[in-house]
Amino acid sequence: MDNQNAFLNNIRRALSLPPEWQRSAREVPALFAAADTGPILQRLRSRTAAEMEQLSELLQKNAAALGITTHVVRSHEEAARVVVELVTSKQPEFSDTKQIIHHDHPDLAALQLWQHFAREAVTVHTTFGADRQLREKTIASFIGITAPAIGVADSATLVDLTGPGRPRSTSLVPSIHIALLDRKNLVADLAEAYALLREKKPPDSLVFITGPSKTADIEAQMVHGAHGPREVHIIVLSSSPAAAAAVETDNPPGN
Amino acid sequence: MSRTPPSAYRTAAAVGIASPRLQKSLRGIQDRFGKGAMALWAGLEDKELRHRVKAARLRTLEHLDIVLAELAENIRARGGRVHFAASGQDAIRYILEVATRNKVKRVVKGKSMTSMEIDIDPALAGAGIEVVETDLGEYIIQLAGDRPSHIIAPCIHLDRHQIGALFTEKLGIDSTDDPPTLTMAARRALREKMLDAEMGLTGCNLACAETGQISLVSNEGNIRMATTMPPVHVALMGMERVVATMDEHRQTLQLLTRGAALQKLSTYVSFLGGPAGTGDPDGPREFHLVILDNGRSRILADPEFREVLACIRCGACLNICPVYGKIGGHAYHSPYCGPIGAVVTPLLDGINKHADLCKGETLCGACKAICPVEIDLPRMLAGLRHKLAYGSDRWNTRQHSPAEACVFSLWRLLVTHGFLYRSLIRIGWLLQRPFVKKNKMIGTMAGIAGGWTADRDLPPLAGQTFATLWKKNYATRRPPAAVTGNEEGA
Amino acid sequence: MSGNTVSLFIQCLVDTMFPEAGTAMVTVFDRLGIPLAYPGGQTCCGQPAYNSGYRREAAAAARHFIEIFEDAETIVCPSGTCVHMVRHHYPELFADDPTMAERARAIGARTFEFTEYLVDVLGITDVRAEFPGTVTYHDSCHLSRGLGISRQPRLLLGEVRGLELLEMADSDTCCGFGGTFSVNYPEISTAMVDDKIANILATGAEAVVGCDISCLMNILGRLSRRGEKVRVLHIAQVLAGAKGERR
Numbered sequence: 001m002d003n004q005n006a007f008l009n010n011i012r013r014a015l016s017l018p019p020e021w022q023r024s025a026r027e028v029p030a031l032f033a034a035a036d037t038g039p040i041l042q043r044l045r046s047r048t049a050a051e052m053e054q055l056s057e058l059l060q061k062n063a064a065a066l067g068i069t070t071h072v073v074r075s076h077e078e079a080a081r082v083v084v085e086l087v088t089s090k091q092p093e094f095s096d097t098k099q100i101i102h103h104d105h106p107d108l109a110a111l112q113l114w115q116h117f118a119r120e121a122v123t124v125h126t127t128f129g130a131d132r133q134l135r136e137k138t139i140a141s142f143i144g145i146t147a148p149a150i151g152v153a154d155s156a157t158l159v160d161l162t163g164p165g166r167p168r169s170t171s172l173v174p175s176i177h178i179a180l181l182d183r184k185n186l187v188a189d190l191a192e193a194y195a196l197l198r199e200k201k202p203p204d205s206l207v208f209i210t211g212p213s214k215t216a217d218i219e220a221q222m223v224h225g226a227h228g229p230r231e232v233h234i235i236v237l238s239s240s241p242a243a244a245a246a247v248e249t250d251n252p253p254g255n
Numbered sequence: 256m257s258r259t260p261p262s263a264y265r266t267a268a269a270v271g272i273a274s275p276r277l278q279k280s281l282r283g284i285q286d287r288f289g290k291g292a293m294a295l296w297a298g299l300e301d302k303e304l305r306h307r308v309k310a311a312r313l314r315t316l317e318h319l320d321i322v323l324a325e326l327a328e329n330i331r332a333r334g335g336r337v338h339f340a341a342s343g344q345d346a347i348r349y350i351l352e353v354a355t356r357n358k359v360k361r362v363v364k365g366k367s368m369t370s371m372e373i374d375i376d377p378a379l380a381g382a383g384i385e386v387v388e389t390d391l392g393e394y395i396i397q398l399a400g401d402r403p404s405h406i407i408a409p410c411i412h413l414d415r416h417q418i419g420a421l422f423t424e425k426l427g428i429d430s431t432d433d434p435p436t437l438t439m440a441a442r443r444a445l446r447e448k449m450l451d452a453e454m455g456l457t458g459c460n461l462a463c464a465e466t467g468q469i470s471l472v473s474n475e476g477n478i479r480m481a482t483t484m485p486p487v488h489v490a491l492m493g494m495e496r497v498v499a500t501m502d503e504h505r506q507t508l509q510l511l512t513r514g515a516a517l518q519k520l521s522t523y524v525s526f527l528g529g530p531a532g533t534g535d536p537d538g539p540r541e542f543h544l545v546i547l548d549n550g551r552s553r554i555l556a557d558p559e560f561r562e563v564l565a566c567i568r569c570g571a572c573l574n575i576c577p578v579y580g581k582i583g584g585h586a587y588h589s590p591y592c593g594p595i596g597a598v599v600t601p602l603l604d605g606i607n608k609h610a611d612l613c614k615g616e617t618l619c620g621a622c623k624a625i626c627p628v629e630i631d632l633p634r635m636l637a638g639l640r641h642k643l644a645y646g647s648d649r650w651n652t653r654q655h656s657p658a659e660a661c662v663f664s665l666w667r668l669l670v671t672h673g674f675l676y677r678s679l680i681r682i683g684w685l686l687q688r689p690f691v692k693k694n695k696m697i698g699t700m701a702g703i704a705g706g707w708t709a710d711r712d713l714p715p716l717a718g719q720t721f722a723t724l725w726k727k728n729y730a731t732r733r734p735p736a737a738v739t740g741n742e743e744g745a
Numbered sequence: 746m747s748g749n750t751v752s753l754f755i756q757c758l759v760d761t762m763f764p765e766a767g768t769a770m771v772t773v774f775d776r777l778g779i780p781l782a783y784p785g786g787q788t789c790c791g792q793p794a795y796n797s798g799y800r801r802e803a804a805a806a807a808r809h810f811i812e813i814f815e816d817a818e819t820i821v822c823p824s825g826t827c828v829h830m831v832r833h834h835y836p837e838l839f840a841d842d843p844t845m846a847e848r849a850r851a852i853g854a855r856t857f858e859f860t861e862y863l864v865d866v867l868g869i870t871d872v873r874a875e876f877p878g879t880v881t882y883h884d885s886c887h888l889s890r891g892l893g894i895s896r897q898p899r900l901l902l903g904e905v906r907g908l909e910l911l912e913m914a915d916s917d918t919c920c921g922f923g924g925t926f927s928v929n930y931p932e933i934s935t936a937m938v939d940d941k942i943a944n945i946l947a948t949g950a951e952a953v954v955g956c957d958i959s960c961l962m963n964i965l966g967r968l969s970r971r972g973e974k975v976r977v978l979h980i981a982q983v984l985a986g987a988k989g990e991r992r
Contacts, residue, residue, distance in 0.1 A: 004327060004349070007339035007548060010495070011320045015554035025325050031318050032325070032465060035502045127536055130632050134536050135484075138704070139450060155519040165536035168483045172476060194505045202466050202501075203335050208524040213476040217392035217408060218434040220283055220417050224393055226438060227445060228523070229477025373935045466748040522887040524942060577919045581936040615930050617923025617937075618796060619886035640798030663794050671809045673786035680761050696969045711938075711966035714762045721760040721767035725783045729771060 021043065026045035037195035044192045046174060051166040055153040055186045056236050059157060060069065063156040063234055066211035070234045077233050080111040087122055092142035093175040093230075094185055100174075101138055104165030107180055108239065113248035129164040138167070144174035144229070148209075150196060151181040151234070153204055154189040158234070159197070171209060177229040179209075183238040264586050264611035271412075271583035277404075280411040280495065289574035291517045292625055308510055309628040311503045312565035316555060322464045322499050323546060329467025333529030335542040343373030343549050350375060350456070350489055351382055353543055357487050359384055359453040361443075365471065365478035367458030368406065369491050369547060371590035372603070374555035375456075377438050387448045387619065389477035390439050398425045404584030404592065406570035412583055432472050445477070455481030455539070459492035460511065462544075462565070463625035465502045468528035469544060470504065472521045479523050488527070489540040495555075495564040507567060511625035514569030550603045557649065559638050563598050565628050570595075572622035572632065578615065587612060594622035598635045602631050606642050606652040677722065684716040691715045750780045752817035754810075756855070757789040757822040758958045759979075768960060770859060773872050773984045785812050792830040795838070796924050797849050804838040811835070819835035819866075820856040823981055825888025827856040827958050833891065858888060859981060860956055861910050864897040870904050874986045877907035880978070881950035883964070884917035885942070885957035898956055898980055905983060911948040914941075922963035938967045945975060952976040954983055 009019040016166045017023070025032055047055070060070045073079045090147045092098055098120070103110045104127050114124045125137040138144070146166070150159035158179050162168050187193050197206070213228030261269070269603055271277050285372045294303065295443035317321050327337040354362065364370065376386050388397040392409035396402065402474055403409030410418070419432035440664045444498045457478055459469040469490050482488045499506045512518045532539030554560050573579050573593030584592035589600040591607070597616055601609040614632070618633040643655035644663075654660060690697045696712035699705070705714055717725070751774060755767045773780055775902045791806030810831065814912050822828050833850035863869045865900050870930040882898060891894045895917065921927065921937025941964060945953045953975055 004324075004337070004339045007321045007341060007494075007546070008324060010341070010552045011323070011546065011555065012677055014552040015317065015320070016556075016736055017320070021436055023321055025321050028318055028321060031314065034465075094443075129534055129536055131536065132540040132601075138537075157520055162535055163532075163537065164287060164536065167538075168479070168535035169537050172479050172483060190505055190509065194501055198501050202468065202526060202528075204468075204527070204529045204535070205538055206526045207479065208520060209520075209522065210520040210524075211522050212472070212521060215391045215438060215475045217390070217395065217410055220280070220287075220408070220411070223435045223438040225442060226475035226477065227389065227442060227449070227480050233617050265932065268930070269932050272932060315842040437906070577921065577937050580934060581933055581940075603757075614797075615933065617919045617921065617926050617934075618888070619919035619923070620890040621886075621919065624890055637796060637798065640796070641793075641800055642798070642801070645797030659797070660799070663797065663799040663802045666794060667805045670791065670806045673788060674789045694969060696966070698970075701930055706928040707966070709928075709931045710935040710970060711931075711963070712969040713966055714962060716761050717764050719764060722785070723757045723765040724764055724768055725771075728768075728785070729781070 005238040009080060011061075011183075027178045034198070037198060038053060040192055040195040041199060042175075044187050044196070052183055052186060053238075055188060056183055056238065059151060059156055059186060059234070061157050061234065062154065066156050068156055068211050068234055070233045070236060072236045074236065074238060076106070076107070076110040076237070079237055080113060080116060082111060082235050083178060084112060084116045086176065087117070090118065090142070090176060095140055095142065097121065097123065097140070099125060099137070100140045100143040100145065101127060101141040101170055103147055103167075103170055104129070105147040107138050107147045107182060108145055111180075126163055127170055135169070138169045138173050141174045143178060144170040144172070145178045145180065147180045147182070149185060150193050151186045151231050152190060152193050155184055156234075157193070158209045159193060160207050160219060163203055168207065170204055171207070172228050175225070175229055176231045176233070177209070178233045178235065180235045180237060183236050186236075187190050232239040262611050263588060264615055267586035267588070268582035268678060270613075271586060272581055274412065274583075276414045277583045278581075279539050281583060284405070284408060284411060285574050285580050288517060288571070289625065292514055292574065294466060294573050295513050295517060296625070296627075304506060305510065305627055305629055307602065308503070308506050309565060311498065311506070312567075313562070315497065315499055315503075316495065316561060318499075319494065319497075319517050319555065322497055323494060325499075326462055326464040326467060328547070330544055333467050334532070335467075335544055337544045337546065340545050340547050340549070343547070346373050346545050346547050346549070347375050347378045349377060350491070353489055353541070354382065354384060354454055357453060357541070359487065361385040361387065361448065361452040362454045362456050363387050363389050363449050363452040363481045363485065364393070365457035365473065366393050366409070367483045367491060368590045369458050369493050370456060373491075373547070373549065378464045386738050387445070387452070389445055389449060389481055390473070391438060391475060391477075394441055394445060395421065396423075403583060403590070405573060406568060406592065412585070420476065425552065436503045439582035449477070449480040450484055452481070452485045454487040454489060456489050456491065457481055457491045459496050459540055459544070460507055461504060461507055462492060462497040463501060463526075464497055465500045466526070466528065468526045470508070471525045471527070472508075472523070474516070474522040476523055477635055479525055482525060482527055483538060486539055487541045487543070488530075489543045489545060490527070491545045491547060494548055494551050511567045514567070514571035514625075514627040540627055554602050560598075560602055560635055562630055563595075563602065563632075563635060565630055566595055566599070567628060568595070569627060571625045571627060575621045575625045577614075577619060577621065578617065578636060595630045598639065599631050599640055605649050606639055606647075609654065610655050612679070615644055680716060680720060684718065749819045750782050751819050751862070752782045752784055752792075752814060752822045754787060754814065754820050754822040754827065755783070756822060756827050756958060759823055760822060762962065763958050763979065764825055766967040766981050769979065769981035769985035773827065773874075773981060776873060777800050777867075777869065782817070785932075786816065787813050790827040790830045792834075793924050794827060795830060795834055795898060798837055803834070807835045807838050807849065808845070811845075811852055814856075819862070820852070820861045821859055822856065823859045823956070823958070825858050825885050825892055825894060826959060828856055828861075829887040829891040830858045837967065842909065858892060858956065860896060860897040860901055861892065861894050864900055870900040872901065874903070874904075874984045875906040875918075876983045876986060878952065879909045879911050880952045880954045880983065881911050881948040882916060882918065882962060883912045883913070883944055883953055883955040885921050885955055885960045886917075888956050889917045895957075901984060902954065904937070908983065911950045913944040913948045913950075920960045920963050922960050924959070927963060933962070938963055940969070942967060944975065946973070946979055950975070952978050954978050954980050956980050958992060
């Protein structure tokens with residue numbers, strides 16, 4: 001902490017403040033005064049089904065431009081069929097066996113994926129919190145499936161919040177990332193996404209994902225699949241009527 | 256015509272200019288990203304966004320003590336550790352301690368210019384630690400033993416054939432110059448490195464004090480790998496790379512990704528505030544944030560240059576600068592190249608040492624026009640030249656060229672004395688006559704002016720200056736016929 | 746039309762090397778019936794010193810300029826970079842001297858670039874000029890980015906009888922002059938002006954026109970060395986209906 005004091009004193013000197021004046025955030029409330037996100041939250045929570053449908057269409061359009069495939073489904077069964085089709089048609093990149101891994105999330109459990117692979121040898125892992133082999137299973141999987149807390153239509157962005165049952169690596173290490181996005185979690189733009197995050201306080205780790213991993217470092221030619229997933233699929237699930245979007249985090253209120 | 260030997264800047268610039276590969280790449284990147292960014296700014300719906308973010312950046316700088324204290328407190332509340340490093344050596348010492356304590360044998364790096372600024376790689380290597388760059392461009396540069404030449408696209412000076420040959424030699428792959436194949440080869444090689452490393456070392460694009468998080472932006476996913484898979488993550492940030500609130504974060508981020516690559520968002524934006532939480536299934540068990548001064552407080556202290564700390568390192572100014580667009584990044588001899596590098600490098604590393612960066616621009620103003628936060632780099636370049644002209648105690652700078660100072664003293668005498676000025680022009684006209692060629696231009700000149708005539712002709716002084724012509728033809732004439740008022744035409 | 750007498754500030758390079766640009770400006774003003782004055786003793790605005798960091802010397806030139814032009818109602822200059830210097834840098838140079846700073850601000854407010862004065866102040870776009878031929882226009886840096894003047898010259902050129910304006914690519918990219926830059930870093934400067942020339946030649950225009958002699962001198966110098974036939978003209982020469990080449 002002495003280090004910190006010396007460092008900050010140096011900054012105070014640079015700003016021509018008396019070094020002994022250890023001013024704090026309370027003394028300059030305007031600095032951390034947050035814009036009122038009430039109207040934004042109210043707006044995004046009062047969207048009609050038709051408006052949510054428009055957002056879904058916007059998401060699909062913007063996703064396509066980024067090389068993301070979207071699939072719109074009306075039930076968990078239909079979503080499961082999309083996943084099965086992808087698992088069947090795609091080949092693993094780094095291993096000889098087909099293993100997939102998905103977040104421990106009610107929407108993903110509802111897909112009952114293990115039932116669909118009776119004939120083909122596909123191992124389905126779930127990222128249960130206490131699993132000590134999670135790392136190995138993730139590395140061995142060629143498809144990772146998450147259920148993002150928020151989808152942003154304007155930029156085709158998925159917001160994955162890290163927490164128990166929701167490791168960071170599921171959307172990163174496997175070659176293909178499938179996101180099952182409940183349509184009610186769709187918001188219009190980044191301002192709305194930030195308002196939602198701010199309301200519930202962001203967890204220690206979260207990520208915005210916008211399209212497949214890519215690089216243009218060699219002669220500016222775009223190549224998908226630099227280090228992360230080379231394919232991203234968004235399955236938009238619109239089974240439930242448009243309802244209030246809610247961010248699920250494990251942070252208790254006021255944390 | 257004998258001249259002092261060209262400086263390192265001029266020599267490297269000449270190499271860049273002579274490279275067709277580099278010229279093609281620079282043109283491509285400037286045509287696409289420079290023009291693209293200008294078009295984006297022109298079409299921004301929120302016309303005030305850039306002003307607002309600039310104002311917020313400056314406000315944060317004016318309260319940097321508060322904002323950093325808040326950031327540190329909130330990161331510690333998340334279980335992260337924060338180290339304030341006054342100098343590069345201090346940062347290196349701390350990071351080496353963390354590495355030693357964790358018995359680190361390999362560090363995987365996410366692209367970090369700050370880590371290059373403090374030159375940490377040799378220190379890690381000296382401690383027997385393998386250092387692997389994971390950004391594809393940086394990895395190629397590392398394999399080639401080269402230096403990056405663009406903030407966002409580090410290896411634009413290399414072509415696919417060179418990279419193919421390099422991969423065949425270093426990675427043992429079959430000969431190819433196909434970018435997707437080369438990318439896949441790097442993907443495989445680096446995946447193993449990243450899964451096996453004990454430490455990830457990254458920079459920080461933008462920390463948010465309110466939430467106690469850093470954020471990292473990448474398209475490749477290497478930074479996510481480096482911050483997720485190794486048991487220890489160390490992030491190194493320049494002390495100015497922080498915003499106060501989430502709202503500011505969002506607005507700044509939107510300018511950053513647009514300025515850098517015309518993207519609404521980069522592929523990945525990671526927000527990280529601490530090690531894996533108790534219930535978290537993965538992530539590092541230690542998270543360290545090193546906040547670096549290393550000369551920044553001296554910049555902060557000088558109102559003339561404080562503004563440069565508002566930079567968000569998007570690299571847009573490189574994508575429009577006509578000088579960078581010809582010479583490329585190597586000439587700057589710094590991790591920070593282009594217009595931003597020309598200002599920040601002398602301020603961090605010595606104005607005299609980098610005098611060429613202060614003087615080697617035309618002050619054309621394109622960098623200011625494209626900067627998402629409207630930083631007035633030309634004003635600061637002129638300010639740096641001011642320090643060079645007279646020397647500056649504050650900046651430990653000595654007068655750069657007494658000879659040049661002498662020329663301008665003489666110049667002052669002339670421009671403040673009309674008669675002397677006119678007389679000298681007349682003398683010049685007489686003296687130039689032997690040098691005027693048949694095409695009525697001057698083709699060779701001696702001394703400093705020889706720089707001009709190396710590749711250009713110079714129009715000679717006119718036999719009759721405008722002042723002479725005015726006196727002769729206009730001064731005593733009647734006012735023009737079409738005059739509407741009664742005023743005299745002098 | 747404004748009855749103000751226009752005091753000419755003839756940029757040092759125009760005065761000594763391109764007087765025909767200055768006399769062309771006089772021709773245009775004469776045609777419009779605008780009374781002119783040419784205050785004697787004028788020299789240089791000080792921009793070369795300022796850009797090289799020699800602010801004390803630049804301030805001396807600025808003081809000289811202010812003294813010479815203090816009584817002028819309106820000052821018009823055939824150079825964007827000089828007007829930029831007067832308007833934007835003079836007040837800075839006297840930051841520690843409120844009286845001088847005020848005098849600098851006042852003089853900056855009545856100093857105009859030639860095309861700016863015609864279009865924005867007088868509201869004239871047609872100066873009854875004739876210029877048969879094709880031209881392309883170079884946007885000089887301090888004029889276009891510094892003063893925001895890029896529309897005005899085009900409006901004026903648009904009204905010239907017989908003239909066809911062929912826009913070049915990247916017309917607002919720096920030509921590589923940069924004052925002492927071109928002498929200290931000739932290789933870089935030449936590479937830049939070659940790009941500019943490539944864009945000029947690509948239009949096929951017979952002449953390149955600009956509002957700043959410094960850029961035009963650079964472009965002309967390189968064109969001449971390369972043996973290119975494109976003519977280089979200050980906009981005043983076009984608006985004066987000038988036929989035939991400079992020199």
